[in-house]
Amino acid sequence: MVPKVRVPQHAGSFYPRTPETVSAMIQDLLPDNIQPVNNLRALIVPHAGWAYSGRTAARAYAQINPKNYRRIILLAPSHYVAINKLSLCPFDVLQTPIGDLTVDARLRDQLLKEGIASGSEAHALEHATEVHFPFLAWFCSDLPVLPILTGQMSQDDIARAARQLAPHWDQQTLVVVSSDFTHYGNHFAYLPFPVSEAPKKIRALDYQAIRHILKLDAKAFTAFCRETGATICGRVPIQILLQMTTNADTASLIAYTTSAEQTGDYSHSVSYAAISIHPAPYSPDSQQIMLRIARDAIRTVLLHKRVQIPQNLPAELQQVGACFVTLRIGERLRGCIGSIMAHRPLIDDLIGNAIQAAFHDPRFPPLSLDELEETNIHLSILSSPRPVTSPDEIILGYHGIILNHGPARAVFLPEVAIEQGWDLEETLQALSRKAGLPANAWEQATFEVFTTFSFGED
Structure with missing residues (x-):
């Protein structure tokens, strides 16, 4: 039987068209200081044009060690075609400018038997899956991929989808969820606050959502989306993922940015976050x-x-x-x-x-x-601190921060910036004040960072 091939629809717009330019851009986007993670279980990765979200996406994909997996499940929202519940990719081959990916037909057949449908039109057009294909071809070209699109789903449908997919999420299966975060502006019919307040309030809004995700709290994330009308396009795939996790898992923020930080135009802004899920370092019993x-x-x-x-x-x-x-x-x-x-x-x-x-x-x-x-008691277990040469190396929400300025010292846990909705400068100013120093003292300070594993009674 002749394989059914999906041809790229967005090369030349969302990402480069030729093998040479795709390879060059991925190499440019890759971070210098991130090593593959051996126990990675899932990633949340943005799907906008690479010029805006590519660097955030690359930080996530750089954590993949392909030797640890036998397949990848890619969960994404359907933007162009209304679909009912879940839709499995009907193609056999996914073309990219730098090489083809094979669709996991065996897993697709298993899920078809379990009542999940497939549909070609939605998958043929969808950019929320396609923008990931070149990254996957670069980092793990030998692994089969099964793209799954989500439509509008009730909470019962989301819970059912999580139950259907969870048995297939074993230690050799990496789940990638495709989602951007807040879409702000007239174009998105989402203006919950004036443009003059957007730089701070967009971040605060996103950090509320990210905080619930980092806690793996599906109910709180769902309530947040409902109460704020949050324009997180991949909220359904995220909800499915969160309902698949257990207290044997934990999450970390890898990177966060917005398109407006690059363009300067906060009247039209889309937010991007990269988040990883991996096994908790302490068992549920020990917690x-x-x-x-x-x-x-x-x-x-x-x-x-x-x-x-x-x-x-x-x-x-x-x-x-x-x-x-x-x-x-x-x-x-x-x-x-x-x-x-x-x-x-x-x-x-x-x-x-x-x-x-x-x-x-x-x-x-x-x-x-x-x-x-x-x-309510909440515990954070710390890694050993390490020095950084510049505050630019600090990843808010992922790193705890230690400020050293002569005899003065102060520390923030990773969640402080997220809870307060601060950017890096605001965080360092607050840390300076906590150390009993002027707000700008951080400019002459040195810094150490650490990570935490956090859990609590909530």
């Missing part, structure tokens, strides 16, 4: 043990008893580690204390910082027993 120990330590002090370290702990909790303990009542911060450098067993650091956050954070009075019942 629950740590949260329970933190709460028990605080309660024990409130009851005027001596804190005892539990016996028979998992080995990973007995290794040297550093953590932050954050306490919240509702959305209100109630205490946050932590260690930047690992200097004692993680379990000792956890107990010590839980007690410090509850009773010795100088910003708050000691926690009461009644308050403890309302308090």
Whole structure:
């Protein structure tokens, strides 16, 4: 049987047309300092023209180690053709200027038997899949790909799709979700705030969505989209992915930008984020043990008893580690204390910082027993800090930041900038003030960065 070939529709507009120009542009877009990640499970990657979103997309694709996979599932929204629920790619070959990709016909046949339909017209036209094909041909040309388009779907349909796809998301299957974030301006019929406020408020809006994704909180992300009318074109594929994840997974922000940051035109702006999902470094059981120990330590002090370290702990909790303990009542911060450098067993650091956050954070009075019942505990386990040569190396939302300025020092966890909706300069100004320095002191400071694995009772 003659293979059914999908011919590029957007080469020369969304990305270059010739093999030479495609190869040259990918090489130009690639970051210098990102290494492949061996345990990557999924990526959220933008699908706009490469001139705008290509660098963000390249940072995501640079994390792929193709030797770890046997196939890729590409989930994307349908922009041109109204489809019902999910649509499987009916083509056998996906042409790109730098080589062809093979469609995973075996997986497609399995899903067809499970009741998911295919449709050629939507897949033939769709740019939200096509802009990824040259990247996939560059990074993992030998892997079969199954593009799946989503239409407008009810929450029941989304949950059903997640249940259908989850059994096929094994350790050798990489899921790539194609989505841009906020589309702002008259052209998109989305003007929730004036253009004069757009630079800050677009970022704040996107960071709210990103925060829910980083927490793998499908319900909160869905509610956010409904309440804000967020113009995240791939919100349905993102919802499906989030419902496929478990508490054995975690997420990290790789990069974020907007088209307006490049054009200067905030009256017409599209946002782009690259996000990775990978296995959590601590098992779900260990996470629950740590949260329970933190709460028990605080309660024990409130009851005027001596804190005892539990016996028979998992080995990973007995290794040297550093953590932050954050306490919240509702959305209100109630205490946050932590260690930047690992200097004692993680379990000792956890107990010590839980007690410090509850009773010795100088910003708050000691926690009461009644308050403890309302308090949500959130833990962040830190990597070892490393110096950066320039603030430009800091990735907001991914890196925790340590500012050093003479004897003064201050630290922000990665989520601070996202929660506040700050850009890099605003973040560094706030960090300077936290260190007791003028807002512009960061310009003469040095910086270290770290990453965290965060989880909580919420």
